[in-house]
Amino acid sequence: MHFKWKYVPPTSDELRLAGELSEKLNMSPLLTQLLVKRGITTESAAKQFFKPQLADLINPFRMKDMDAAVDRLNDAMGRKERVLVYGDYDVDGCTAVALVYKFLQQFYSNIDYYIPDRYDEGYGISRKGLDYAHRTGVKLVIILDCGIKAVKEIAYAKSLGIDFIICDHHVPDEEMPPAVAILDPKRDDDPYPFKQLCGCGVGFKLMQAFAKNNGIPFSRLIPLLDFCAVSIAADMVPVVDENRILAFHGLKILNQNPSVGLKAIIDICGLSGRDISMSDIVFKIGPRINASGRMENGKESVDLLVEKDINEALRKAKHINEYNEQRKDIDKHMTEDANQIVSRLESQKHQSSIVLYDEHWKKGVIGIVASRLTEIYFRPTVVLTRDGDLATGSARSVMGFDIYSAIKSCRDLLINFGGHTYAAGLTLRWADIPTFRKRFQKYVEEHIQPEQTEAYLRIDAIIDFKDITKKLYNDLKRFSPFGPSNPKPVFCTLGVYDYGTSKVVGRSQEHIKLELVDSKSGVVVNGIAFGQSASARYIKSRRSFDIAYTIEDNVFKRNQVQLQIEDIRPRKSE
Known part of the structure; x- marks a missing residue:
């Protein structure tokens, strides 16, 4: 794939600010320009960015309903009521359940956890889950990463004598469920200053408030921050402000002393002994945690994450890894099928969005297929499969387009929906898919910008090879953890040549290993x-070309860097 390259040179003001920061921080002006582009223009802001402090976490009691949530949890523990920690079956939900369960279990034993079955119960709170809670004597449910729209289900729970504390980060509806407390920074009436927490982040804030209220040292929470880092990376929330603090310190735990369950996944992934990054979580750790929920039941992932014995954890991790291998095979075939459908439907090529459905597609994998199609075609995508008379689907978006609003515009056709700007889920009648497709595509066509449907590569700086020093790379590492709103810087070097030793590599000869000057x-x-x-x-023809790339560690040669080349472009003059 070839991208359109977008480079905006720094303004004179930005160059001046970068120069001032360069002297104060003893850092290359090239990198201080990146700070300025991120809105960091003072020495104190830069120090806060490079060394995020746990002391700067926001007071959890600033979140609406936090007092009520902590009071109800304290009451439950005082009365020795049974508490159920309930969560979604994806990475964010599973890590959130593991974090809350592991923390509370240190102080309270009458506690259990529950993950709904994707195939048997579907997303969110199910009647089956509530009946299980009632049958086992549960009086309080802490629900994580879902529940914000479960008005009927929580009303039913209330009739059974079960109270709910909701910890969610999805966009609420006008009508709120009748829960004892609703913790969701996206509530219109919530003064909490940071709105982009993931579900696990909201669960962490509840535990932070519980600890503060009960005189439990904050240090008891620190070992659980690896779960926060995993959920922040996997759920693709912005890695800024409070998320940056949690991810920064969570990565430290993940690298130095991870929980037993995550340690087992790290071993299975082949990441032991390496410096684990957010990218490793996205591409290696996260998919394995997700795999059990996609293929069977997400509870198996939580069983692993809360495991205390390393040998048992390794056994469970191997089992989950088998699920991931099965998932990859199904994902590959479904993506191929979907690609063929898009190719056959000539009309799709002229649409601003893609809506595909097939009654044989596996429910647990359609979200991945939607993501792949979005990456290939650069259009908002909805992928649906059949569940009786209903269709369940996953939606993924392109940069800057709010797919949640697009789906919400069709809400009269939907039985259920939820999500956020870049990812959403929905349920509707199978017979209503053609109408939904027409309405959804009309909304996208009217609201999407032309540049949002093209493959853009944003270049941060144009540099020469002589600029790529070990100091530059070490300073660049301080910009991590990377993710949405703090992407890994992309550099460009113009007029490079093959040194004469570049070669094609890979099982299918699909990659190029380059040596360039x-x-x-x-x-x-x-x-x-x-x-x-x-x-x-073209490269072997010894003609010059331009490259856009990120700068990475060379895992095979210690103390050396290598370029991960995102795009190659022949010189225009040639």
Whole structure:
């Protein structure tokens, strides 16, 4: 794939601010320009960015209903009531349940956890789950990463004598469920200053408030921050402000002393002994936690995450890894099917969105397929499968387009829906899909901007190979953890040449291993271009080209860096 490159040179004011910061921080002006682009223009803000402090976490009692939530939890524990920690079956839900359960279990034994079965119960609070709670004597449910729209279900629970504390981060409806407390920073009436917490983050804030109220040292919460880092990365929430603090310290725990369950996943992933990044969570750790919920039941992931014995954890991790292998196979075939449908439907090529459905597609994998189609075609995508007379689906969006609002515009056709800007889920009648498709596509067409449907690569800076030093790389690492709203910087070098040793590699000869030089120095730089073997012939012709890339550790050669090349572009003059 070739991108349109977008580079906005720094303004004179930005250059001045970057120069001032460069002197104060002893950092390259090249990197202080990146700080300024991120809105960091003072020495104190830069120090806060580079060294996020747990002391700067927001007081959890600023969140609406937090007092009521802590009071009800204290009452339940004082009366020795049975408490159920209930969560969604994805990474965010499973890590949230594991965090809350593990923390409370240190102080209270009459506690259980529950993850609904995706295939038998569907998303969110189910009658089956509530009946289980009632049957086992539960009086209080703490629900995580879902529940904000479960008005009928929580009313039913109330009739059974069960109270609810909701910890969610999805957009609420006008009517709120009759819960004892609703913790959701996206509530219109919530003064909490940071709105972008994930579900696990909201659960953490509840535990922070519970600890504060009961005189429990904050240090008892720190070992659980690895769950926060995993959920922040996997749920793709902005890695800024409070999320940055939680992710920064959570990654430290993940690398130095992870929980037993996460340690087992790290071993299974082949990440032991390596510096684990947010990218490793997104592509390796997260998919394995998700796999049990996609293929069977997400409770198996929580069983692993709360496990205390490393040998038992490794056994469970291997089992979940098998689910992930099955998932990859199904995902591959479903994506191929979906691609063929898009290719056949000529009309789709002229639409601003994609809506596909097939009654044989596996419910647990349609979200991945929607993501893949979004990446391939750069259009908001909805993928649906059949469940009796109903269709259940997942939606994914392109940068800057609010797919939740697009789905909400069709709410009269929907039985259920929920989500946020870039990802959502929905349920409707199978017979209503054609009408939904027409209405959804009309909304997208009227609201999407042309540039949102094109493959753009934003270039942060144009540099020469002589600028790529070990100090630059070490300073660059301080910008991590990377993620939405704090992406890994993309650099560009113009007029580079093959050193003569570049070659095509990979099982299917799909990648290029590069050794490059530019025209301004004799420095030879190593690089890898994944999936770009189509450019190999041009590269070997010894003509010059431009590259856009990120700077990474070379895992095979210690103390060396390599370029991960995102795009290769022949020189225009040639």
